[in-house]
Structure formats: C-alpha cells, structure tokens
Amino acid sequence: MASGGPATYFVTVIWPAALRLTHSESLRYKAARTLRTTVISVQHVSKTFRSGGTVTAALQDVSLEVAEGEIFGVIGQSGAGKSTLIRAVNLLERPDSGTVTVDGDQLTALSPADLRRARRKIGMVFQHFNLLAGRTVRGNVELGLEIIGVDGDARRRRALEILDLVGLADKAGAYPAELSGGQKQRVGIARALAGSPKVLLSDEATSALDPETTRSILDLVKTINTDLGLTVLLITHEMDVVKRICDSAALIEGGRIVEQGRIVSLISTAGSRLAHELFPLGAVPSLPGDTVIDITFSGGSADRPVIAQLARTYGLDVSILGAAIETIGGNQAGRTRLALPGSAAGNAAPISDLRSQGMLVEIVGE
Amino acid sequence: MLLDPSLPQFWSDLVQVLLIGTGQTLYMVGISLLITIIVGLPLGIVLVGTEPGGLFESPFGSRRLGRVVNRVLDFVVNLGRSVPFIILMVALIPFTRLVVGTFIGPTAAIVPLAVVAIPFFARMVEIAIKEVDTGLIEAAESLGATRWQIVSKVLVPEALSPMILGLSTTVTSIINFSAMVGTVAGGGLGDVAVRYGYQRYSTIHMVAVIIVIFVIVMVLQGLATMLAKRFAHRSRPTRAEKTAPALRASAVTGA
Numbered sequence: 001m002a003s004g005g006p007a008t009y010f011v012t013v014i015w016p017a018a019l020r021l022t023h024s025e026s027l028r029y030k031a032a033r034t035l036r037t038t039v040i041s042v043q044h045v046s047k048t049f050r051s052g053g054t055v056t057a058a059l060q061d062v063s064l065e066v067a068e069g070e071i072f073g074v075i076g077q078s079g080a081g082k083s084t085l086i087r088a089v090n091l092l093e094r095p096d097s098g099t100v101t102v103d104g105d106q107l108t109a110l111s112p113a114d115l116r117r118a119r120r121k122i123g124m125v126f127q128h129f130n131l132l133a134g135r136t137v138r139g140n141v142e143l144g145l146e147i148i149g150v151d152g153d154a155r156r157r158r159a160l161e162i163l164d165l166v167g168l169a170d171k172a173g174a175y176p177a178e179l180s181g182g183q184k185q186r187v188g189i190a191r192a193l194a195g196s197p198k199v200l201l202s203d204e205a206t207s208a209l210d211p212e213t214t215r216s217i218l219d220l221v222k223t224i225n226t227d228l229g230l231t232v233l234l235i236t237h238e239m240d241v242v243k244r245i246c247d248s249a250a251l252i253e254g255g256r257i258v259e260q261g262r263i264v265s266l267i268s269t270a271g272s273r274l275a276h277e278l279f280p281l282g283a284v285p286s287l288p289g290d291t292v293i294d295i296t297f298s299g300g301s302a303d304r305p306v307i308a309q310l311a312r313t314y315g316l317d318v319s320i321l322g323a324a325i326e327t328i329g330g331n332q333a334g335r336t337r338l339a340l341p342g343s344a345a346g347n348a349a350p351i352s353d354l355r356s357q358g359m360l361v362e363i364v365g366e
Numbered sequence: 367m368l369l370d371p372s373l374p375q376f377w378s379d380l381v382q383v384l385l386i387g388t389g390q391t392l393y394m395v396g397i398s399l400l401i402t403i404i405v406g407l408p409l410g411i412v413l414v415g416t417e418p419g420g421l422f423e424s425p426f427g428s429r430r431l432g433r434v435v436n437r438v439l440d441f442v443v444n445l446g447r448s449v450p451f452i453i454l455m456v457a458l459i460p461f462t463r464l465v466v467g468t469f470i471g472p473t474a475a476i477v478p479l480a481v482v483a484i485p486f487f488a489r490m491v492e493i494a495i496k497e498v499d500t501g502l503i504e505a506a507e508s509l510g511a512t513r514w515q516i517v518s519k520v521l522v523p524e525a526l527s528p529m530i531l532g533l534s535t536t537v538t539s540i541i542n543f544s545a546m547v548g549t550v551a552g553g554g555l556g557d558v559a560v561r562y563g564y565q566r567y568s569t570i571h572m573v574a575v576i577i578v579i580f581v582i583v584m585v586l587q588g589l590a591t592m593l594a595k596r597f598a599h600r601s602r603p604t605r606a607e608k609t610a611p612a613l614r615a616s617a618v619t620g621a
Binding site: 092116117120126143 | 502508597
C-alpha cells in the first residue's frame with residue numbers, strides 16, 4: 001500500500017468507506033425500497049366505448065401505482081369507470097392508449113401467448129364469483145392449475161392446501177350450487193390463489209354479499225395480504241371496504257382519478273375528499289357568530305386531550321358538533337367538528353396552536 | 367298377397383321383420399347421430415365464436431375472416447334447415463352415390479340423415495353455448511387460458527346439460543326422418559310400416575312399428591333427461607341419482 005499514490009488511496013479506502021452504510025441504515029434503506037417497489041403500474045390509460053351512436057369515455061388518462069404488499073382500493077360510484085379500470089389491469093379490457101405494467105411485464109406490449117403467461121401472475125376475483133357450475137369446489141380451484149399444466153396429483157394437493165387456507169377444506173367435493181354466497185367467494189379467492197399469483201385483483205368481490213359475510217371476506221383478503229405478501233388491487237363502491245383493509249386508495253369519477261395516495265397521508269391532507277368520505281360529518285351547520293372547524297387527528301395526536309387543553313388555555317366555550325373515529329391501518333384516526341365562538345380571525349391563535357401540534361385544521365364555516 | 371294373422375308363421379315373421387327393421391333404424395340413427403355430433407358440435411362452437419365479440423371473432427388476426435365465416439356458416443345452416451327433407455334427400459342422391467357408392471339401403475340413408483341433422487344440432491349447440499355466462503369465459507381468461515382451453519374446459523362442459531337435451535331433440539327428428547328415408551331408399555322401421563302396414567293392409571304391423579318407435583324415442587328421451595340432470599348440478603347430485611331410475615321406469619311402462 002505504501003507505494004500507492006493518492007488515487008489508489010481514494011479507490012481502495014475512501015470510496016468503500018463512503019459506500020459502506022451502517023447496518024441499521026442499510027436495513028432501513030431495504031425496508032423503504034421494499035415498500036416502494038411498484039407492482040402494478042397503470043400509465044395514462046384511456047378507454048372509450050362505442051355502442052350505436054353513443055360514445056362513452058370510460059377511462060380518461062388514468063394513472064396509478066400500486067406498491068408491493070399493499071392493498072389498494074379504487075372507490076367510485078357505478079359508471080365511474082372503476083370496473084373498466086380493474087379489467088384493464090389484466091387486459092380483459094384492452095385500453096385504447098396507455099400502458100399497463102404488472103410485476104415488470106408491460107402487458108400492453110406482450111404477444112397473446114406472453115400475455116396468457118403473464119396473466120398467471122395475476123389472480124382475479126369477481127363480484128358474481130364466476131364459478132363453473134359443473135365442477136366441484138376442488139375442480140374449480142384446479143381450473144387454473146390445469147390451464148398451467150400442473151399434473152393431477154400435484155393439482156389435487158395444491159387445491160386442498162388452498163381450500164384449507166380459505167377455510168373450505170370440508171367443501172372440496174361440493175358443487176357451487178350447494179354453497180352460500182360467502183362460500184362461493186371463498187372458492188373464487190382460492191381459484192385465484194391456486195396458481196401463486198403476485199397480485200390479486202378484486203372486482204367488487206363483496207358487493208353481492210351481506211354485511212357480515214362482507215366483513216369475513218375482507219378479513220380473509222387482509223390475511224392473505226399479510227401472510228402471503230400478496231399485493232391487492234380492489235375496486236368497490238363501499239367506503240367501508242377501504243376503511244377496513246386498504247393501505248392506499250384512489251377516488252375515481254367520470255373516468256378520471258380525482259385523488260389517490262396512502263390513506264395515512266390522505267387523512268392529513270387538507271380538503272381531501274377521500275378523508276371526508278372516511279369520516280363523514282355531514283353538512284356544516286350554519287352558526288352565526290361561531291367558527292366551525294374540522295380537526296383531523298392521526299397517529300400520536302389521537303389520544304391527547306386536545307379539546308380540554310383548548311378550553312383551558314384559551315378560555316373558549318368549545319362545542320363539539322360531530323366526531324368520527326376509525327381505526328385505519330392499525331392506527332387510530334379521527335375527525336372532530338368543533339364550534340368556536342367568534343370569527344375565524346379572532347380564533348387565529350388557538351387554530352395555529354392546534355396546527356403546531358401536528359393536527360390538520362380546516363375552517364369549514366364562520 | 368294379404369297377410370293373415372291366423373297363419374302360424376305370421377307372428378314369427380312379424381317379430382323377424384320388426385327385429386331387422388329396428389336394427390336397421392338403430393344403425394342409421396346411430397351412425398348419423400355420431401356424424402352429427404362430430405360435425406355439429408364444432409360447427410355450433412364456431413357459429414357462436416365468430417360472432418362479434420366472440421372467442422374466434424378474428425381468426426388468424428383477421429376480423430373480416432371471422433365475419434365472413436360467421437355469415438357463410440349461418441347461411442348454410444339456415445339453408446340446411448329450411449329445405450324440406452324429402453326434397454333434400456332426393457337432391458342429395460348424386461352426393462350420396464359419390465360417398466357411399468349407392469343411394470339405396472340403410473348405409474346410403476345415413477348421408478341425408480346426417481346432412482339434415484348437422485345444422486339442426488349446430489343451432490342447438492349455438493343456443494346452449496350462448497347461455498354460458500360470459501363471466502366464466504373471463505374467469506378462464508384471467509387464469510391465462512388459451513381459446514382451446516376455454517372451449518374444452520369452460521364452454522362445452524358448462525353447456526353440456528342443454529346440449530344433451532338438444533341432442534335428444536335431434537335424435538327424435540333423425541328417427542322421424544329415418545322413417546321417411548326408408549320409404550325411398552329402403553330399410554328400417556319406416557320401410558316395414560309402408561311395405562307391410564300400408565301396401566299389404568296389415569294393421570298389426572303398423573301398430574307394432576309405431577309402438578317400437580315410440581319406445582325407442584321414450585327411452586332415449588328419458589336417458590337424455592337423466593344425463594342432462596346429472597350434468598346440470600343445479601340440485602344435489604344425490605337427488606338426481608334418486609329421480610333418474612324412476613324416470614327410466616316410467617318411460618318403459620309408459621310405452
């Protein structure tokens with residue numbers, strides 16, 4: 001080493017040291033990377049339907065990204081284009097323009113044979129289950145494996161294994177006509193999972209089910225997501241579905257994505273319509289002489305005695321007009337609507353105080 | 367020469383004539399049915415598939431080819447179904463001769479029978495397959511199925527029950543036409559009814575032929591209903607198994 005000049009010293013000592021991250025740093029780096037790996041990427045997708053003389057723009061320049069391991073919910077009313085969107089992800093509906101990439105395969109550029117192969121990595125669950133009436137539960141689950149060409153014995157084993165996972169091991173020999181709606185959807189999920197896909201698409205999977213069954217199916221989806229690390233993209237018209245299991249959400253309206261993001265960050269975004277839908281407080285009452293504010297708590301601020309503090313510090317007669325508290329992604333989050341006496345300008349001090357504590361404060365009426 | 371039921375050989379002759387006639391009818395119907403299934407099933411599938419939005423909408427990547435195939439097949443099927451059988455049978459004589467070598471006898475009769483039954487059955491298949499929920503096709507597509515896999519694993523199995531019922535209707539009309547064929551080309555129960563029952567005034571022969579044909583149709587119909595139920599899976603299979611023997615029994619006693 002003694003013979004080495006400054007250049008050699010740089011290359012052999014300084015550069016590696018600069019690159020070497022501490023153990024915890026590299027772990028954090030890795031975790032951040034796994035979180036942000038995009039599995040489903042929809043870019044500038046448009047789709048127009050023509051039937052007779054009417055032209056319907058079902059999707060207009062829609063882009064969204066679903067990260068690995070998350071549950072992403074697209075919410076919208078019927079006719080908003082959400083069904084077209086999810087069907088575009090595995091190209092059951094081919095977009096007029098734009099690209100769809102799933103797990104590194106740009107589906108929109110693949111040949112029919114390659115597309116079929118790529119679809120094996122994308123499981124799909126349907127609103128009306130779409131089970132074959134002529135096959136038993138096990139036969140239905142084996143369908144995807146038959147298509148891939150798994151031989152009889154391995155197929156049978158895999159089907160029973162997956163049926164066990166969805167809690168239907170005892171129904172393997174039954175026909176779909178003998179099952180309840182919730183059981184049928186479990187078969188649908190088992191069929192989608194049998195081929196070990198990377199992502200699961202759920203097209204209104206719980207819309208044909210009663211509330212209790214809906215909850216059990218959502219819990220199953222959540223379990224699959226956590227246990228198998230499966231990325232889930234679902235569409236729904238029910239906010240409860242998003243509330244219960246989604247990590248991220250997008251709001252679709254008239255074929256356009258109006259808003260999207262991780263729910264934790266949406267909650268603390270002023271004016272977020274998704275956040276308002278998550279914590280519905282109703283119409284703002286008209287209170288002359290008062291300032292109405294909505295405070296959104298999330299994470300640490302949720303369990304602090306905020307209102308009592310406010311009343312004590314500023315001597316305000318605070319009235320609570322409404323509140324909604326939800327557990328989202330394991331965290332308590334909520335929104336409270338308060339009426340403070342006086343104008344907004346007069347209440348500037350308490351409001352900025354609340355904001356400085358990390359809460360989102362929106363003035364909704366004065 | 368009139369037939370006299372009081373003669374000792376009358377009844378044994380009747381049985382022998384009926385046995386030969388029944389054998390010929392079953393042979394004609396059986397073989398033409400086989401040909402009908404082999405040709406009619408794919409034809410029906412192609413008829414549905416080449417429709418706009420269908421599975422074979424654009425064969426070899428050409429949407430126009432799909433449309434042309436659909437129009438041509440639709441036309442041929444309609445043509446085959448609209449020409450009265452007696453005319454079709456006579457018109458087909460040169461073709462029958464080309465295929466079988468003769469236009470007389472049970473084997474020759476198979477050609478016009480198959481020709482009339484194929485379009486009929488193809489329409490039945492078309493109707494049955496159209497009834498299959500498109501969601502099932504999408505489910506198979508989402509699993510990465512090829513078009514052939516969709517046909518063989520989804521469309522045909524799911525349409526099996528109505529297709530079997532359609533097949534039984536087809537068999538009934540083949541039996542019907544096989545009697546007509548008998549009068550022209552010779553052979554089968556129709557031939558027996560005309561030669562003995564009509565031309566030789568034997569009411570007993572006529573009645574016997576009617577009973578035999580009725581039994582054949584009833585048995586086949588019952589069998590088809592049973593199979594259709596077996597494959598429908600709308601109800602529990604155990605119940606289908608319970609009702610099936612009862613059906614068959616009533617078909618036999620009904621005759």
